[in-house]
Amino acid sequence: MVASQYPGNQQPQSSQAGHFQPQQQHFMPxxxxxxxxxxxxxxxxxxxxxxxxxxxxxxDFSRVGYREGHVRIPFVPVQMVVEPSLDPFSDDTARIQAAIDYVATLPLQCIGEDGARVRGAVLLKAGTYRVAGALIINASGVVLRGEGQDDQGTIVVATGAIQRDFILVNGMLTSDMGTVKEQRTKARTKEMMPVNGYRGSKKPVTWTKEGIFIPTGTTHLPVQCTNGYNVGDAIVIERPGTDEWINDIGMNKLPPRPGNNAPSTQWTAKTYTFRFERRIIAIDQATSTFILDIPTVMCLDPKYPPARIYELIHKFNTISDVGVENLLLISETDTRHPEDENHGWYAVVVDNTVHGWVADVTTKHFVSGIFAAVWSRYITVQDCSVLYPVSxxxxxxxxxxxxxxxxxxxxxxxxxxxxxxxxxxxxxxxxxxxxxxxxxxxxxxxxxxxxxxxxxxxxxxxxxxxxxxxxxxxxxxxxxxxxxxxxxxxxxxxxxxxxxxxxxxxxxxxxxxxxxxxxxxxxxxxxxxxxxxxxxxxxxxxxxxxxxxxxxxxxxxxxxxxxxxxxxxxxxxx
Incomplete structure (x- = not known):
């Protein structure tokens, strides 16, 4: 691996007293x-x-990651170039977000493999950028790219004492949520991590066959009826939570925490319904069986109610073919307090996104690193380094x-x-x-x-x-x-x-x-x-x-x- 993969620690200093980057020993893993x-x-x-x-x-784990993991991540053409500010203490949040929002208005074009469609990349030229809020990508086909993750590359500093996630790739957010004003009131709230779901379709609902044990690792899903479904359909396999199952695995009898005797949160059926997204690649009509692209990773026991199967349509907007790449992200911290937490939390969060990537990104001093959240699908994180967290x-x-x-x-x-x-x-x-x-x-x-x-x-x-x-x-x-x-x-x-x-x-x-x-x-x-x-x-x-x-x-x-x-x-x- 090249030396620039894990750069040293020469950091830009802040104008805020006591709020600058600690100098640390050069580390090469x-x-x-x-x-x-x-x-x-x-x-x-x-x-x-x-x-x-x-x-x-x-x-079989082979269908994970961007475009199921066998497709090269596309190199997306640059549509907007942003230069470092001449003022070393200016806030670049609005300038960078405006460039992202502009590219988001461009038409989608086919590029790469397996149906990828992109709009373009925002290129942050080498130098230092200061972002007091957060950066949001909320449209398909948009890439945020720098010119290197070393000290001579593109350095994006999360400035100021705001505890927030920094780069948010999320089809359910609006770009104004990244402003300093919004981050001061909404950062790390449910509004910044909106929950998606599934909406109904005209296809009928079916269920797994009763009396049949469906093991983990199989791609064969026996169902009560295949009518209305075709090869290529995306489906949800909804395995219901039940009180009986929770009792069988002992999760309704969790003991209290020793010492302070704080009660444990017992598991409940409502919150342990699991929903797995799959695609039908064949249908065996003779046995009324769906053949899935990805094996089951949870067995379906006939002791419990059958799984419900329906068409996969996300309720709210998801985006695709989006990426963050070739950047050095640094969270500004208060060096007077080595456990300071009033600063950048996750460096990158990807959610409500299907097919995306974070590549060649180094983060330093954030509380946490890179998060492919609950409503992310087919995300690749590759050749990244998460270094020296401060918390x-x-x-x-x-x-x-x-x-x-x-x-x-x-x-x-x-x-x-x-x-x-x-x-x-x-x-x-x-x-x-x-x-x-x-x-x-x-x-x-x-x-x-x-x-x-x-x-x-x-x-x-x-x-x-x-x-x-x-x-x-x-x-x-x-x-x-x-x-x-x-x-x-x-x-x-x-x-x-x-x-x-x-x-x-x-x-x-x-x-x-x-x-x-x-x-x-x-x-x-x-x-x-x-x-x-x-x-x-x-x-x-x-x-x-x-x-x-x-x-x-x-x-x-x-x-x-x-x-x-x-x-x-x-x-x-x-």
Missing amino acids: PPPPYEEQQLMDMGDLSALKLPDSRGNTVP KPSEGGRRYQYNLSGQKGLVKRCFTNNARHDFLTLGRVCGPNVFVDSTGVNANNDTGPHERWAMGILYDNITCQTINVRQRSWMGSGQGWAGVFHVVYNCTTNGNNNCFQDPPGASNWILGFKGGLTQRPAFEAPCSRCRSHNVPVQPRSLYWAQLVARMGGDIQRVKSSVGAEARMRYPPRC
């Missing part, structure tokens, strides 16, 4: 392993299905560096340091999502599902301090079972207290894991089977091998389209 190293050795993928006693198998180091909700909490997200070839959680998901995440070939150092807490029943996540060749997929019980006000049907594959940790546990009726798959296993788990539960402990398994990477297999074994196509050799290429700076 080792490069993460690249998929080319052993990509040729795909191994026997059928041997890695590893069915459990109920027939649940390791899912209280150990309290909840902080230092969440790479957070995939939507569906079909992909983090690859990324790095972070000093995190609380390097690579994580939040609660009730309806996967699949993938973290691959990435590294975290000096974290004070774990990588893994952070809370409440995230489903179908792959951690593949991740190096970090600790990985847990476990029962969390009363922790975090009653998070309970954190993750299910996860795969931890050829990951390496420095710690000796890694914990992997299986919820009732479910499994996690731990393969080739290198690191110590705790002998004293925080909460008693069945241990996940750890296969080939401390000995790597073949193929080197499950994700890359599955992707190559899906592409018909065309290794060179995968390498040249989305492998390390296909990293984004930018024109030289003038």
